[in-house]
Amino acid sequence: MLKTLLTVAFLLLIGISAPAQQEQTPPKATPVAPYTIPIDAVRQANPVKPTPESIAGGKKWWGYDCAMCHGKDGDGKGDIAEDMKLKVTDFTNPATLKDRTDGELFYVIKNGKGDMPPEGKRMKSEGLWDLVNYVRSLAKKPAPSEDKAPQ
Ligand code: HEC
Numbered sequence: 333m334l335k336t337l338l339t340v341a342f343l344l345l346i347g348i349s350a351p352a353q354q355e356q357t358p359p360k361a362t363p364v365a366p367y368t369i370p371i372d373a374v375r376q377a378n379p380v381k382p383t384p385e386s387i388a389g390g391k392k393w394w395g396y397d398c399a400m401c402h403g404k405d406g407d408g409k410g411d412i413a414e415d416m417k418l419k420v421t422d423f424t425n426p427a428t429l430k431d432r433t434d435g436e437l438f439y440v441i442k443n444g445k446g447d448m449p450p451e452g453k454r455m456k457s458e459g460l461w462d463l464v465n466y467v468r469s470l471a472k473k474p475a476p477s478e479d480k481a482p483q
Contacts, residue, residue: 367446369439376435380461382468390466393459397451406470418447426471437464 380386394402401410406423413420421428429437441463444450451460 369436373439374433374435376433376438378434378438378461378464380458380465382465386462386465387469389459390462390464390469393451393455393463394466397454398463401448406467416447423467423470429467429471434461434464434468437467441467 394406395404399410400412401418401420402413402423403409403420408420408422410420412418423429438460440448441460442450442452442457451463455463
């Protein structure tokens with residue numbers, strides 16, 4: 333009788349632990365979909381003017397959340413980027429983001445891209461636009477009162 337009980341308990345144990353063990357095997361890597369930014373997002377206009385206040389706000393968050401990968405000055409040589417051997421583009425080079433719209437940068441900062449984590453859950457839209465303005469300011473000397481000159 334005791335033996336039967338033990339056997340039942342043993343079988344139960346195996347029954348419970350077997351599926352639990354299966355869950356521990358890592359899931360197969362899913363193929364990565366190409367990164368596309370919806371056209372509406374690409375065309376979205378920046379509602380926040382690149383005022384000194386906006387850029388200063390972006391700079392503050394940059395120091396907390398971005399500099400470890402993108403580098404303090406945006407050169408792409410942050411500590412984590414070096415450790416993880418990430419390919420991070422150099423924002424100090426004006427050519428880097430020349431062809432990107434503010435909407436695209438906003439989308440990437442909000443939703444993340446590749447090895448870059450999304451910032452959107454932590455921050456309101458306005459803060460994200462401040463970051464866009466700050467990223468833009470890295471490529472050139474900030475010219476506070478002048479709007480971007482059309483080419
Ligand atoms: C874990 C490292 C990491 C952190 C933290 C990080 N980034 Fe990135 N970021 C990357 C990488 C890597 C890429 C390139 C992604 C790709 O193209 O696959 C990237 C791309 C970008 C781009 C797009 C550049 C382009 O050409 O499309 C912008 C803009 C950007 N990051 C801004 C930010 C801002 C602002 C923050 C802070 C809120 C931030 N990143 C935090 C690693 C990081």
